[in-house]
Amino acid sequence: MALTKEQYDSIxxxxxxxxxxxxxxxxxxxxxxLRKIPAYRDAERAVSEQGIAALRQAVGSGAHLDAAALRQAxxxxxxxxxxxxxxxxxxxxxxDLTYDCPDCRDTGYIGTEKCHCLRxxxxxxxxxxxxxxxxxxxxxxxxxxxxxxTGIDLNRFTAAARAAREFVRLFGKDYHNLYFYGTVGTGxxxxxxxxxxxxxxxxxxxxxxxxxxxxxxxxxxxxxxxRAGGLAALQNDICSCDLLIxxxxxxxxxxxxxxxxxxxxxxxxxMGRRATIISSNLSIEELQKRYSDRIFSRIASRYDIYxxxxxxxxxxxxxxxxxx
Ligand SMILES: [Zn+2]
Numbered sequence: 001m002a003l004t005k006e007q008y009d010s011i012x013x014x015x016x017x018x019x020x021x022x023x024x025x026x027x028x029x030x031x032x033x034l035r036k037i038p039a040y041r042d043a044e045r046a047v048s049e050q051g052i053a054a055l056r057q058a059v060g061s062g063a064h065l066d067a068a069a070l071r072q073a074x075x076x077x078x079x080x081x082x083x084x085x086x087x088x089x090x091x092x093x094x095x096d097l098t099y100d101c102p103d104c105r106d107t108g109y110i111g112t113e114k115c116h117c118l119r120x121x122x123x124x125x126x127x128x129x130x131x132x133x134x135x136x137x138x139x140x141x142x143x144x145x146x147x148x149x150t151g152i153d154l155n156r157f158t159a160a161a162r163a164a165r166e167f168v169r170l171f172g173k174d175y176h177n178l179y180f181y182g183t184v185g186t187g188x189x190x191x192x193x194x195x196x197x198x199x200x201x202x203x204x205x206x207x208x209x210x211x212x213x214x215x216x217x218x219x220x221x222x223x224x225x226x227r228a229g230g231l232a233a234l235q236n237d238i239c240s241c242d243l244l245i246x247x248x249x250x251x252x253x254x255x256x257x258x259x260x261x262x263x264x265x266x267x268x269x270x271m272g273r274r275a276t277i278i279s280s281n282l283s284i285e286e287l288q289k290r291y292s293d294r295i296f297s298r299i300a301s302r303y304d305i306y307x308x309x310x311x312x313x314x315x316x317x318x319x320x321x322x323x324x
Contacts, residue, residue: 002233003122003125003126007125007126010125011108011118011121011122011125012108014121015106015107015108018099018100018106019105019106019107022097022098022099022100022106023097025098026095026096026097026098029094029095030095033085033090033094033095036088037084037085037088039084040081040084040085043077043080043081043084044077044081046077046080047073047074047077047078050070050073050074050077051070051073051074054066054069054070054073081095100117101115101117101203103115103116103117103203104117104118108121116203116204116205116242117203119205119241120200120203120204120205120206123205123206123207123237123241126237127207127209127217127237129206129207129208131208132193132196132197132200132206132208133197133200135193136193136194136196136197136200139190139193139194139197140193140194140197140198141164141165141194141198144161144190144194146158146161148310148311148313148316149310150310152309153186153308153309153310153311154310156182156306156307156308156309156310157186157187157308157310159306160180160187160188160191160306160308161187161191163178163304163306164178164191164194164195167195167275167277168195168198168199171199171202171204171242171243171275172204172242175273175275176275176304177270177275177276177277177278177302177303177304178277178278178303178304178305178306179277179278179279179280179284179299179303179304179305179306180192180277180278180279180280180306180308181279181280181281181282181283181284181305181306181307181308182281182307182308182309183281183308183309183310183312184281184312184314185311185312185313185314185315185316186308186309186310186311186312186313187308187310187313188247188279188280188308189247189248189279190313192208192245192247192277192279193208195243195245195277196208196243196245199242199243204242204243205241205242205243206241206242206243206244206245207237207238207241207243207244207245208245208247209244209245209246209247210246210247210248210251211246211247211248211249211250211251211252211280212248212251212252212253214238214246214252215252215253215257215258215261215262216252217234218231218234218235218238218257218261219257221233221234222257235264235265235268238265239265239268239269239272239274240272240274241274242274242275243274243275243276243277244265244269244274244275244276244277245276245277245278245279246276246277246278246279247279248279248280248281249262249278249279249280249282250280250281250282250286250287250290251281254290258291259291259292259295262291262295263291263292263294263295263298266295266298266299267298270298270302276303278299278303283307284296284299284300284305287299
């Protein structure tokens with residue numbers, strides 16, 4: 001699907017603000033260094049003075065500018081500046097320009113190709129993904145707690161949390177899918193949001209859908225003729241993002257359309273070795289009953305399956321808030 005011009009412009013504005021912010025921060029770091037290391041200014045001055053002197057000489061004598069010698073002198077001065085920085089306990093690259101995304105230097109493009117950070121922003125706008133980033137403020141690995149669990153519930157949650165961290169660590173190196181299932185409020189969505197957050201931070205295009213919203217969008221793309229883009233474009237976006245998360249599978253309205261679409265996207269992503277995480281109240285045997293044998297067998301063979309159990313944590317938390 002395509003962005004509107006306003007959406008595209010707002011993303012480009014975001015990049016230009018990021019570049020301006022990094023330039024400002026670089027200036028601030030430079031001012032700090034000039035204050036703390038007076039010799040640094042001399043080293044800076046030396047570079048430009050050498051350049052001007054070489055230029056004067058070339059103009060005066062009618063000779064060509066000795067570019068190689070000039071480059072050599074610049075290299076030497078750069079070395080001297082780095083030496084001054086590290087000597088005062090700063091990293092050698094302290095005054096280099098930094099970027100939110102070093103891959104595209106905050107331009108959104110690598111050559112003529114869209115950078116992964118631009119693709120994530122497109123996805124985010126097109127599919128209203130801001131709720132994931134909103135959730136991730138309170139639900140992330142640093143707020144993960146096992147205090148709600150005991151006994152077998154604790155063992156299960158600990159195993160799933162370990163798998164979630166491993167999933168993030170090995171992402172892009174090793175191909176894995178996760179199937180989290182169990183009763184309501186036992187931490188399945190929490191771990192999915194943790195993973196989404198970490199991977200978005202690392203610049204991976206991630207799509208996070210509740211199951212009902214995913215199939216509503218697919219069906220309106222398939223059956224609503226007025227909708228721009230169409231089913232193929234939506235399917236392509238869903239199948240090509242680095243990670244797809246389907247939350248609460250089984251809560252959507254059941255139909256043969258859903259079963260077909262679900263198989264098609266699980267299958268396409270698997271063939272492209274693109275990771276998918278599904279959370280559900282349904283055990284995999286129940287998947288077989290609700291959808292089809294082939295969905296069951298694909299998930300049983302291609303997904304790492306983790307069971308969750310215990311009291312409804314969302315309910316327990318709310319209760320605790322009311323009591324304090
Ligand atoms: Zn980028």
